[in-house]
Amino acid sequence: MSKPKHPRTLAETEAQAITRNIRVSPRKLNLVAGLIRNKPASQAIATLTFSKRRIAQQVKKTLESAIANAENNHQLDVDQLVVKTAEVGKSIVMRRFHARGRGRSARVEKFFSHLKIVVAERAVVSDTASSEQKAA
Secondary structure (H helix, E strand, O other), rough: OOOOOOOOOOOOOEEEEEEEEEEOOOOHHHHHHHHHOOHHHHHHHHHHHHHOOOOOOHHHHHHHHHHHHHHOOOOOOOHHEEEEEEEEEEEEEEEEEEOOHOOEEEHHHEEEEEEEEEEEOOOOOOOOHHHHHHHH
């Protein structure tokens, strides 16, 4: 006997990737995650490739994993993928101490984060169709 199969929480047109315990504070990670929210997957990868922030490469790897999951596990079209959500959460906090003057100490906190990226397949509206709607 085994446990019953866990029901799928995402829609049929969605795929996700999760990275846990990333060594960066959630605040800093959320700044990078905000750059890719609601963007097409190809544009999000380009944004992360040329970002100057150190953690952008880790976010890029997670996004590429979500895209690969969509393509290989759920047979979604890569060209129509959009970053639906990029959720950042708190993880553990390592607490260290820093010796200060006169026998005192100060606490140093090293934050970790979780990252969850969900990509969804959406029909891309062609430029001619959108220009016809604006003209009407």
